[in-house]
Amino acid sequence: MKKWFTLLSLMFAFLALYPSETHAADPPSLYLNGEPIGKGASPRVVNNFTMVPIRVIAEDIGYAVDWTAGTDKVRISNGGSLIELTFNRDTALVNGAEKPLGAPAFVDQGVTYVPLRFVSEQMGLNVYWDKDSKSVFLYDPRPAAPPAEEEEARDVEGIGIEDGEIIVEPGTGLPQVPADAQAVLKEIRFDGRQSVAMIFEGGIAPNEPFWLGTKLVIDIPYAALSPEIMSELAARKASQGELIVDLKAFERIRYSYFSNSPSTVRVVLDLKARLDYSLTIEDGTLYVDFATLDPPALDGKYIVVIDAGHGGEDPGAPSVTGHWEKEFNLAVARKVYRLLEQDGAIAPYLTRSEDAYIGLYERAAFANDIGADLFVSIHANRYTTSVSGVETYYNREDSLKLAEVLHKHMLAATGLPDRGVRKANFVVIRETVMPAVLLESGYLSNQKDAKLLFTESVQDRIAAEIVAGIREYLTAYGGK
Amino acid sequence: MLLIASCGKGPESAQPPSDASSGAGAQAPAGEPPGGTKAKPEPVTVKYYVANDRLDGLLEREAVVEPEEPSDTYRLAMEALKRGDESAGELPLWKNAVFRRVELAGGVLIVDVSLPGEARLGSMGEALAIEAIARTAFQFEEVSALEILVDGEQADSLMGHEELAHPIVRAAYPDEPDAGTAQALTE
Numbered sequence: 001m002k003k004w005f006t007l008l009s010l011m012f013a014f015l016a017l018y019p020s021e022t023h024a025a026d027p028p029s030l031y032l033n034g035e036p037i038g039k040g041a042s043p044r045v046v047n048n049f050t051m052v053p054i055r056v057i058a059e060d061i062g063y064a065v066d067w068t069a070g071t072d073k074v075r076i077s078n079g080g081s082l083i084e085l086t087f088n089r090d091t092a093l094v095n096g097a098e099k100p101l102g103a104p105a106f107v108d109q110g111v112t113y114v115p116l117r118f119v120s121e122q123m124g125l126n127v128y129w130d131k132d133s134k135s136v137f138l139y140d141p142r143p144a145a146p147p148a149e150e151e152e153a154r155d156v157e158g159i160g161i162e163d164g165e166i167i168v169e170p171g172t173g174l175p176q177v178p179a180d181a182q183a184v185l186k187e188i189r190f191d192g193r194q195s196v197a198m199i200f201e202g203g204i205a206p207n208e209p210f211w212l213g214t215k216l217v218i219d220i221p222y223a224a225l226s227p228e229i230m231s232e233l234a235a236r237k238a239s240q241g242e243l244i245v246d247l248k249a250f251e252r253i254r255y256s257y258f259s260n261s262p263s264t265v266r267v268v269l270d271l272k273a274r275l276d277y278s279l280t281i282e283d284g285t286l287y288v289d290f291a292t293l294d295p296p297a298l299d300g301k302y303i304v305v306i307d308a309g310h311g312g313e314d315p316g317a318p319s320v321t322g323h324w325e326k327e328f329n330l331a332v333a334r335k336v337y338r339l340l341e342q343d344g345a346i347a348p349y350l351t352r353s354e355d356a357y358i359g360l361y362e363r364a365a366f367a368n369d370i371g372a373d374l375f376v377s378i379h380a381n382r383y384t385t386s387v388s389g390v391e392t393y394y395n396r397e398d399s400l401k402l403a404e405v406l407h408k409h410m411l412a413a414t415g416l417p418d419r420g421v422r423k424a425n426f427v428v429i430r431e432t433v434m435p436a437v438l439l440e441s442g443y444l445s446n447q448k449d450a451k452l453l454f455t456e457s458v459q460d461r462i463a464a465e466i467v468a469g470i471r472e473y474l475t476a477y478g479g480k
Numbered sequence: 481m482l483l484i485a486s487c488g489k490g491p492e493s494a495q496p497p498s499d500a501s502s503g504a505g506a507q508a509p510a511g512e513p514p515g516g517t518k519a520k521p522e523p524v525t526v527k528y529y530v531a532n533d534r535l536d537g538l539l540e541r542e543a544v545v546e547p548e549e550p551s552d553t554y555r556l557a558m559e560a561l562k563r564g565d566e567s568a569g570e571l572p573l574w575k576n577a578v579f580r581r582v583e584l585a586g587g588v589l590i591v592d593v594s595l596p597g598e599a600r601l602g603s604m605g606e607a608l609a610i611e612a613i614a615r616t617a618f619q620f621e622e623v624s625a626l627e628i629l630v631d632g633e634q635a636d637s638l639m640g641h642e643e644l645a646h647p648i649v650r651a652a653y654p655d656e657p658d659a660g661t662a663q664a665l666t667e
C-alpha cells in the first residue's frame with residue numbers, strides 16, 4: 001500500500017506542476033456505472049484508443065496499482081486478475097498470459113497513461129463508446145461490493161504484501177493453492193481469553209516470531225491461505241484478512257499471503273504492548289498463548305525509546321576498522337537499555353534488539369504508539385578521513401533542550417571535537433511527537449574516531465553518559 | 481543551505497540537451513544523432529554540487545563535459561558529482577557511488593545507483609547528497625522530477641536517515657536555496 005500512496009502523491013505532484021495541461025483538445029468523458037469519473041484527468045485518444053492517467057484506474061475505479069519505475073512496468077490488480085503493462089510495449093501480461101494491446105501504456109511529463117478499454121475489460125467491466133457524445137461508459141456487471149472504507153483506511157498501516165499476489169484464473173472456480181505450499185491456513189480463532197489458534201491443514205514450520213514495535217509478526221513459510229479465504233479476500237478486493245479482538249492490550253489479528261517465494265503466510269497480532277507469549281504446534285494448529293493480556297503497569301515511569309540506527313540489509317556506514325555502523329549502534333543501544341532497566345523511574349524500549357531492518361517511519365510510529373516521553377537515536381557518522389567529532393541533531397523546537405543536554409554528555413564520553421548541535425529533517429526525529437534526537441557519535445571514516453567507537457570500554461562510557469543525560473533531562477524538564 | 485561560489489570560467493549556465501522535453505511524449509530520449517553516426521561531441525557546461533568542509537552546505541561548481549549524444553549529458557552531469565578537490569574544501573558526496581543507469585523518460589530523470597559500503601554517508605552527508613543530486617538534475621529545464629533507484633528498486637531511504645521521495649519533484653528544490661536542509665546552529 002505504501003507504493004500506492006507514493007504513486008498517488010506522484011500524480012498529484014504532476015497535476016500541480018501542469019495545471020494547464022491541455023494536450024487533447026477534446027478529451028472524452030468517462031462514466032462508471034453511470035457516474036462521471038476522472039474529473040480533471042485529461043484522457044488522451046491515441047490510435048482511437050482512450051488512454052487515461054493511471055490515477056483514474058487507482059482512485060476512481062479502485063484497482064490496486066503498483067508502479068515499478070526501474071522496470072518501466074505498471075501492475076494493476078483487482079484482487080482477482082493481475083495486468084502487467086510495460087511502457088511502450090504493445091502487449092500486456094494478463095495473469096501471466098501475453099495479450100495484444102491496441103495502444104501501449106506510456107509516460108508523458110511524469111503522468112502514466114494506460115489503455116482504458118483493455119484494463120477495464122480484462123478486469124471484467126463492460127465498456128461502451130458513445131461516438132456522438134465522445135463518452136466512455138464502464139459498467140460493472142457484478143453486484144456492488146459492500147463499502148470497504150474502513151478496510152482501506154486500515155490498509156495504510158498494512159502488514160504488507162511482498163510479492164504474494166492472489167491470482168484467480170479466469171473461468172475456474174476457487175483459486176489454486178500454490179504448488180510449493182505444504183499447508184494451508186483454514187481458520188484463525190481467538191478463545192476470548194488469551195489464546196490464538198491458527199488452524200492449518202498440512203505440516204507447518206513457522207519462523208521465529210519477531211516484534212515490529214508492539215506488533216508480533218509470525219511468518220509461516222511454505223504455506224498459503226485456503227482457497228476459501230483467498231476467494232473471499234479477492235471478492236472484497238482486500239489483500240489481508242482480519243479478526244478484531246479488542247480485549248485489553250490485544251487489538252486484532254491480521255493475516256495475508258505475504259510472499260510467493262516461497263509461499264508464505266504472515267500473521268500479525270496487533271498489541272498495545274510487547275506481551276510475553278508462548279508458541280506451540282499441535283496437530284497442525286499453531287497456538288500463541290499470552291500469560292496475560294493486561295498491559296504492563298508502568299506506574300508513572302518515563303518511557304524512553306532507544307533507537308539503534310540502521311540494521312539488517314541497511315548496514316549504515318562502514319568503519320575504517322572493518323566494522324559496520326549498525327553494529328556500533330546496536331551495541332550501544334543495548335548497553336543503554338540495560339542501564340535504564342535498572343532505573344526504577346524509567347521504562348526503556350528498543351526499536352530493534354537484533355540485527356534487523358526496520359523502516360524509519362516504523363521506528364517513529366513505535367515510539368508514538370507506546371506514548372514515549374523521549375526518543376534517542378544512536379548513529380555513527382561517515383565522511384572524509386580527516387573529519388572527526390560529535391554532532392547531535394534535532395528537528396522540532398521541543399527537542400532542542402534534549403539535544404543540548406545529550407550533546408554535552410556525548411562530548412564528555414568520547415572526548416572528540418564538538419561539531420555542534422544541528423537542526424535537520426531526518427525521519428525519526430521529525431515524525432516522532434516527543435522530544436527526539438539523533439546522535440552522530442563520531443566519524444567511522446576517521447581512524448581515531450572509529451577505533452574509539454569500537455572500543456568496548458568507550459561504548460560503555462558512551463552508554464553511561466547517554467543514560468546520565470536522559471536522567472539529567474528528565475529531572476530538569478520531566479516527561480513530555 | 482546553498483552557498484554559491486563561482487569558479488570563474490565558462491558560459492552562463494548548462495546547455496540543456498537539444499532533444500529536450502515534451503512533444504515526443506513517452507519515448508525515451510531520442511538518442512541517435514541524425515545521419516546515424518558520430519557527430520563530433522559538442523562540449524557542454526554542466527553544474528554540479530559538492531559539500532563544504534563543515535559539512536553543512538553545498539557549493540556549486542561547473543564542469544565541461546563532452547556527451548556522445550545529447551541524452552548522455554544527464555549521465556555526465558551525475559558523474560561530475562564524483563568530482564571535488566578535497567584539499568580546497570570541496571567534498572564530493574557521490575564519489576564512491578555507481579551510476580548504473582541515467583535516463584530521461586517523460587520528464588522524469590531516472591537515476592539508478594548502487595551504493596557500495598564506502599558510498600554510505602552519515603545523516604547529514606545523506607541529506608546533502610540528496611540535495612546535490614537533485615539540484616544537479618534540476619539544472620535541466622526539461623527534468624521535472626528525479627527518480628532515484630537503488631539497484632533498480634524504489635528504496636524507502638538512500639542511506640537510512642532521510643526518506644527518499646519517489647520521485648523527487650522540482651518543487652522540493654526551489655531556486656531560493658535556503659530550503660533548510662542543513663542548518664548548523666550559530667555557535
